[in-house]
Amino acid sequence: MDDLQDKVAVVTGAGSGIGRALAQRFAFEGMRLAVADIEADALDETVALLLDAGAQVLARPTDVTDAADVAELAADVYDRFGAAHVLCNNAGVFAGGLLWELDDATVDWVLDVNVRGILHGVRAFVPRMLAGGEPGHVVNTASSAGIFGSPYTGPYTVSKFAAVGMSEVLAWDLSISGAPIGVSVLCPGAVATRIGFSDRNRPAEVEADKGVPADDADTEAGADAASAAALVTGALRDTTAKGIGPEVVADHVVDAIRTDRFLVFTGDGYAEALRGRTDALLDGVLPPLIDFT
Numbered sequence: 001m002d003d004l005q006d007k008v009a010v011v012t013g014a015g016s017g018i019g020r021a022l023a024q025r026f027a028f029e030g031m032r033l034a035v036a037d038i039e040a041d042a043l044d045e046t047v048a049l050l051l052d053a054g055a056q057v058l059a060r061p062t063d064v065t066d067a068a069d070v071a072e073l074a075a076d077v078y079d080r081f082g083a084a085h086v087l088c089n090n091a092g093v094f095a096g097g098l099l100w101e102l103d104d105a106t107v108d109w110v111l112d113v114n115v116r117g118i119l120h121g122v123r124a125f126v127p128r129m130l131a132g133g134e135p136g137h138v139v140n141t142a143s144s145a146g147i148f149g150s151p152y153t154g155p156y157t158v159s160k161f162a163a164v165g166m167s168e169v170l171a172w173d174l175s176i177s178g179a180p181i182g183v184s185v186l187c188p189g190a191v192a193t194r195i196g197f198s199d200r201n202r203p204a205e206v207e208a209d210k211g212v213p214a215d216d217a218d219t220e221a222g223a224d225a226a227s228a229a230a231l232v233t234g235a236l237r238d239t240t241a242k243g244i245g246p247e248v249v250a251d252h253v254v255d256a257i258r259t260d261r262f263l264v265f266t267g268d269g270y271a272e273a274l275r276g277r278t279d280a281l282l283d284g285v286l287p288p289l290i291d292f293t
């Protein structure tokens with residue numbers, strides 16, 4: 001999909017980080033924008049930036065874990081613009097900790113946002129995009145953590161592997177259907193955003209206990225879980241603070257849409273690391289840890 005001028009882009013998680021940068025880059029390309037986020041105030045800030053850039057903008061506070069909410073977003077987009085050409089299922093959250101200590105509420109929250117959020121976007125928009133018959137592109141934000149495993153990142157890594165798998169299935173489903181809609185799965189390394197502060201997005205009913213099961217909080221196992229979660233969150237904050245700017249990620253995404261690229265890495269070392277991972281798997285051994293910076 002080469003010509004983006006006047007086309008309609010939908011971006012979830014557009015109130016911050018990569019989502020905001022995607023929206024700004026699409027505005028620069030002359031696209032009309034529909035932006036959504038669970039944080040209404042942050043979304044308002046994005047809207048102000050887009051309006052300053054001269055874009056036509058529809059903004060709708062939306063929780064991607066709620067299928068009906070995402071369906072209403074799609075209805076609003078089609079009412080306003082009559083089409084969606086680029087769909088970026090980008091909203092995401094991070095939680096870490098030892099896999100055997102994580103509480104179900106935390107795991108469900110991360111899977112709901114990072115996996116079901118994408119599925120809800122696909123269900124709400126793809127049938128309408130197919131009916132429109134125009135060229136389009138779906139960009140699902142996974143992560144390099146959707147390709148490479150690492151310790152203490154339990155639900156996040158599981159969710160991102162699922163996001164990569166879902167993207168591959170979607171690409172095949174669309175291809176087999178003969179649809180003019182491409183798919184990219186975005187797998188960035190460290191990007192300077194607020195992902196290390198995802199606890200701000202925890203729903204009230206999900207204990208903000210950083211992975212410590214309530215009953216175990218005073219036990220040795222509970223303390224281990226807390227320190228593992230704190231350790232990995234601290235490391236994520238450090239790594240992302242030194243990461244590439246989200247606008248660099250947006251450059252990769254626009255290029256992927258134009259060239260119909262499926263897997264989108266944002267750093268030079270990842271392709272070689274993937275070869276190393278594949279060799280290790282074929283040798284039947286645990287793949288080596290990679291440097292996510």
Ligand SMILES: NC(=O)c1ccc[n+]([C@@H]2O[C@H](COP(=O)([O-])OP(=O)(O)OC[C@H]3O[C@@H](n4cnc5c(N)ncnc54)[C@H](O)[C@@H]3O)[C@@H](O)[C@H]2O)c1
Binds near residue numbers: 016036037091143198
């Ligand atoms: N920053 C990185 O290093 C990095 C690396 C790889 C992948 N990613 C992925 O990039 C995507 C964007 O994250 P980011 O790094 O810009 O972080 P961020 O925290 O700056 O932005 C994430 C946005 O998603 C929104 N969000 C959270 N839960 C939501 C929900 N239920 N419904 C709607 N919106 C919701 C947040 O309010 C926030 O505006 C995520 O999927 C993340 O996993 C980030």
